[in-house]
Every structure is written in C-alpha cells, then in structure tokens.
Amino acid sequence: MSAQAAFSTEERQEQGPRLTLVPPLRSTVSTVGFALIIMALVAVGMGLVMVVTTSVAAQSKELSGLRTEATLLEYRTASLTTELQTTSATGRLATRAADLGMVPNPYPAFIRLSDGKILGEPTPVRGNEVPYLRQHELTPPTAPRIRVLAGQDDAAAPTPTLPMAPGVDQ
Amino acid sequence: MVVMALLVAVCVGRAFQLQAIDAQAFAAEASSKMQSTRELPATRGTITDRNGVVLAATEPAMRITVDPDMVASNGADKRYPMNDKKQLDAKAAPGAVARILAKHLGGQPTDYLKVLQKKKKDSKEYSRYEIVAKQVPASVWSEIQADMRKGIDADGKRPLYGLFAASDPMRTYPNGRLASNVLGFVNAEGKGVAGLEGVLEDDLDGEPGQSIYDSSRYGRIPLGTNVLTPPIDGVSYETTLDSDLQWLSEQALADGMATSGAKTGIAIVLNVKNGQILALANGPSFDPSELAGVDAGDLGNRAVTDAYEPGSVQKVLTIAALADAGLVTGDTEVVVPPQIASGGGFVRDAFSHGTINLTTRGIIAQSSNIGTIDLARRMPKDKLSQYLKDFGLGSKPNSGLPGETSGSVPGGDMADYTRDQISFGQGLSVSAVQMSAAVASVVNGGVYHQPTILKSATRADGTPVELPQPVERRVVSEKASAVTLDVMEAVIAQMGNGKRTIPGYRTAGKSGTSQRFDPKCKCYNGYTASFVGVAPAEDPQLLVYVVLDQPKNGNLGSQLALPVVNNILQAALPRYNVLPSTTPAPERPLTFD
Structure with a gap:
C-alpha cells in the first residue's frame, strides 16, 4: 500500500491515458428492423430457391420432351432403315431391274485400262440367255410382319424343332 | 390435463421412435416406394454379308x-359417378x-x-x-x-x-429367305435357336442394362436418384457370304431342282484361295419370318448336317493322293477290263465296255470305277486313309456353322474291298462343305484351307472380336495338284462335245452319281447327283459344288448338276473380276494304243 502511494502524478501520466467507461453503443437498427431484414433475406433466398427449382423443373420437362422426341425419331429411323434394307434386297432389285428391261449378260468382257485391250468377247444378248433367273418365282423379301393376336388365344405358334442328322451330335 | 399430457407423451414417443429408433428403416421404405427400376434391353447384333448387306x-x-x-x-375414375x-x-x-x-x-x-x-x-x-x-x-x-x-x-x-x-424387339430378315438355312431364326422370345442365330446366340444377344430413378405420380423427380447402367448391345457378325451371289446360286439351284425333280439340293460357292464360303444355298428353303407350315427337315443346313456318299467326285481326291505319292501322272496307262473282282463280287463301270486302254486322264474323264480301283490298289490302305483325313474328311470342318457332321472315313485297317469302294466314292460319307473344302485344297496347289462362314465380328463399341484363325495346311504337292487339275479339265474340255464349257473361261470339274444310302432300310435307295466345278482352270479362284438328292428325271451328275454349276460359275467369275482365259484348254490323250 505504501508503494502505491509512492507513485507521483508524473509517473501516472507516463503510464498511459486514464481508463474510463465506454458509453453504451446506440444500435443503428431496431429489433424490428433486424427481424425485417432477416425475413427479407429469407424471402429472397426462398424466392431464389423457387426460381431455381422452377427452372430445374422446366428444364427437366424440356429434357423429358426432347428424350421422347429423340426416341420417336429413333423409332422412325429404325422403321425407315428396315424399309430401305427390304427395298434394296437382292431379289427385289433383280425384279425391278428385270421390270425395267435389264437383262443379264453371261458373256464376260473386260477392258484392261493399262493398254485399253479388250479381254473376252463382248457379245450382245437378247435377254433369254439366263432363263433360270426369271424362270422361278422370285420370293419377295418378307416385310416385317405384325403378329396380331386380337381375338385369338395368346398361345405363341410353336417353334419347329430341328431334326437331328443321323450320327450328328448337334 | 392428464389426458393432454398423455397424448403429448404418446406423440413424442412415436416421434422419437420414427426419428431416432426406426429412422433408417422408414427412410429406406419411403425410398423404395419412390424408386423405380426399369430394364433397358440390349439390341441384338446384326448379321451382314461380306459387303455389309444386312441379312x-x-x-x-x-x-x-x-x-x-x-x-x-x-379412363374415368370409377369411384365417382360419370x-x-x-x-x-x-x-x-x-x-x-x-x-x-x-x-x-x-x-x-x-x-x-x-x-x-x-x-x-x-x-x-x-x-x-x-x-x-x-x-x-x-x-x-x-x-x-x-x-x-x-x-x-x-x-x-x-x-x-x-x-x-x-x-x-423384332428380328428382321430384309432379304427374306435368302441364306435362311445359314442364318437360322429366332424363337418367339427372340432367342436364336437355329443356324448362326442359334450358335452365336450368347454373343448376339448382348447384356441388358438398368435404369434406377426416383419417381412420383407426376413422373421422374428431377434431382432424385438417377442411376443408369447402359445395356451392352450384342456383337455384330460379318459373314463371308456374298448376298448377290447367294441369290444367284439359290436361283440356279431352284432351277436345277425343278429340272431334275430332286427332293433336296445344295449349292456351295467357295473361294479356293482362302476357304471362305461365298454362297451356300439349300433347297427347299424357308422364310425365317414365317415358320408356320415349314417342314422341320428344311429348317436346318443340309450342307453341313447331312452326310452322304460322294460318288465319283471322290475320284479327285484319290488321284490327288496317288499323284502326291508319285504313283500316277495324267498319262499313266491302265488297261481297264469290263469288270474287276472286289470283295467276292465284281465292280463295273456306269458304261458298258470291253477291255479298254485309258490314261489316268481318261479314267477320270470317263469316270471309270474299274480304272480308279486299279490305280488305288497301288497305294497302301493306311496311306490312302490318312490322305483322306488330311483332306478334312472324317472330322468336322469347324466352319462356324452349327450341327456339322464328321462324316466317316475307314481307317487304315479297312478291308480291301472297302479301299476299292472308297476310291470311287462309296463306303465313306462326307458333308457337302467337307467335300468342297477337300476339292478346293486339291486345286489350290495342294493347300487345304478350313472352310469358314464368319469373316469378322465387332462389339457394339466398335472393337473387333477375335475369331478363330482358320486352319491351313499342305496336303499334296503343287505337282500333284497340277496333275489332278489336268485330269479334271479333261472332264470338261474333252467330254460332252463342248456342251460342258462356259463362255470365256476354261473350267475343270468332276461329276458324281452315287446310290443313296437309306438309313431306314439300310439299303441303297435312289441317287445323289453332284458336280464340282472350278475356274479358271489355269489358276482356280472359285469352286462351285452342287448336290441334287433323289432326282426323278435322271441321275447323272454331269447331266443334272453340271448345268447348275455352270450357271453359277458364269455369274460368279465376272463378278469377282476373274479375267477370261486367254489360252484354249489343252487336248491331252485319254486313251493309248
């Protein structure tokens, strides 16, 4: 206690400013205002979430629509591909060629490009040289068949079983 | 107050049970109710010909x-009045x-x-x-x-x-019945049960995928579970077949069957240089999309499943073996008697004759059984048997086609009369594909190529699938091959008064007319007429083999099957850019004084 008393005023001044109580801060936003800000933030957040959700839903719907469209186009492509393959089948082309008056030429002849020499004997044809190609009914390629079962029993047609060749282990 | 407290306690207890004790189980149940699983079927692989034509x-x-x-x-909700x-x-x-x-x-x-x-x-x-x-x-x-x-x-x-x-899914065959016996068909469930469809089923089929997603009554939940395991589509196969040539062959075969009245028929076109099957026609055939009413016997591929006695086409193999052993040439002279004793009986030729002098060429050109027996007796039986096995007889050719028969070849301990028989095509059995490959090896400089039907295979992602390498081996020497080709050319060029040739090309061949063994009566009943042709004779590229079973209008292979072979060769040779022959067929002695 005696030591404390020994401090002079000068010494006190050298130690720093004198401590005083900080006056209470005056809040710039009232409690109600703060609540309103929070509510506004929540509202904005929820709005954003709603926008994002709506956007995702809309995009999802659009994606679903595009998927459906792609699937339909795939189906159409597959159908047209099958039609093209069937139309360009060898038997059909041969029939169409014959209908157009084209005839096969059984006499071979080649032109050798290196010297222009003709190999073989070019021979005109009348159209009856290869009778076997038109002699038999040309089996038209089968168009894909729809198996309509309406009004029938749902028993599938039995698949024939293959016979075993004598002495053959299949 | 007490009642309220109890109610609250019950609610709290239930909430605790749901949220804390059974939470995971309930969550899983809710999730499973929302979750849907859909199987994504794999697309079955395609089968194409060698030019990409879809079969x-x-x-x-x-x-x-x-x-x-x-x-x-x-669609009205029946719970409410309409x-x-x-x-x-x-x-x-x-x-x-x-x-x-x-x-x-x-x-x-x-x-x-x-x-x-x-x-x-x-x-x-x-x-x-x-x-x-x-x-x-x-x-x-x-x-x-x-x-x-x-x-x-x-x-x-x-x-x-x-x-x-x-x-x-629907299996389509755009070319209808074209090559149907090779392709086979699928059953009502889409599973391959015959032909290539059957034997390649596991690879063609692919593996189905799966889509797992969360959904509600309004459809998929956008940000819910969405797991997609894509299906693995089946492997696609490219065959060695040429669909145009296949169609031509089927037409020619149908014509030959109609002319001969044959019950069934086979036509094979083989690339001599590599054993690839370019066409394989069966008659009668079927439409793989319409199986109702088809005879079950016509659904298979007789070219590989049916074994028969090849008849005189077999003489080609006999001469090739003898030539390779240095026992004959085309000019080897044989005095051919009217008949020859064999196994307690006599063997005669299809044509009556007295004692005649024939060269090897003459024996093959005139298809003399007696002359062939005379020559075959110069070779030890075990050696002859081994040659035939080396030509691929007696074992499955493993061409890639299902149901192959091995046929049968007598062993080295066969009886003498059996050796006599097999030298001209009796007492052994072959399939048409086996015989085609064997003759192809004879005319291909003596090198055997395993017949093949599959050219390549590709997975759905485009990576190739390795196929077994076809077997290749030398059976006879080039010299023996040339000798045999020489005698085969005589069959075309020096017999038939020029009616066996085709315009522009030198060809070689051999007819076969054999009695047909009927397993029902264990006796010979009817005939099998066949002909094998190769062209051009100077350097054979293509082989055509036609077999007509149980013909009604005659039985000679040279009369019934040869026209079919020539029709096919005429169409096939220019198609494969085989240049016309520039030299005439040689005239060499068939007889001697």
Missing part, C-alpha cells in the same frame, strides 16, 4: 396390350380405339372389338389385361399413341385411354 437385324417393336376395363370407361359427357365418351371409346388399331395394324375394327371388350372368365367384369398384337414396329406404336391422344373427334379434346405397350 438379319433387330428393329424396336412393341407388344400392345389393352385394359378393357379402362377402355369401357375411357357425368353425361363422360358416359358418352365411354360409349364411343371401344369403337374409336378399334378403328385406330385397324388403321395401323390392318384388318377390320370388328376384329379388335372382341379383345377390347373382353370380360373376365365366368364374370361380367371386364378383363384388365389382354394382348392385342406382338412385335408391332415402335414407329407404328407411336402413331397409334398419337391417334389415341387426338381422341374420339381427332381434335385432342376427348383423348382415348386403355392401350399400353412393352418392348418386344
């Missing part, structure tokens, strides 16, 4: 089903749906009304599930759906309900 493919298709109960009310408008719609719905089905699937609306109004068995209630049609192209189903949405008045205001569809 078998799969098109997406649907199985259309109907809920007759739903059609009867046109107003007048809905009642009118329900009354019009079956007829409208039937008209849509008839429009797209064919037939008359009345055909469909039966199934649309079908009732449960012994009940007045409508059925809830009936099949309308199977394998309806998916594009057709899309059109049906569109019309259903347009509804009763086709203006979209009164849509129709009650039709459903499930995936039911």
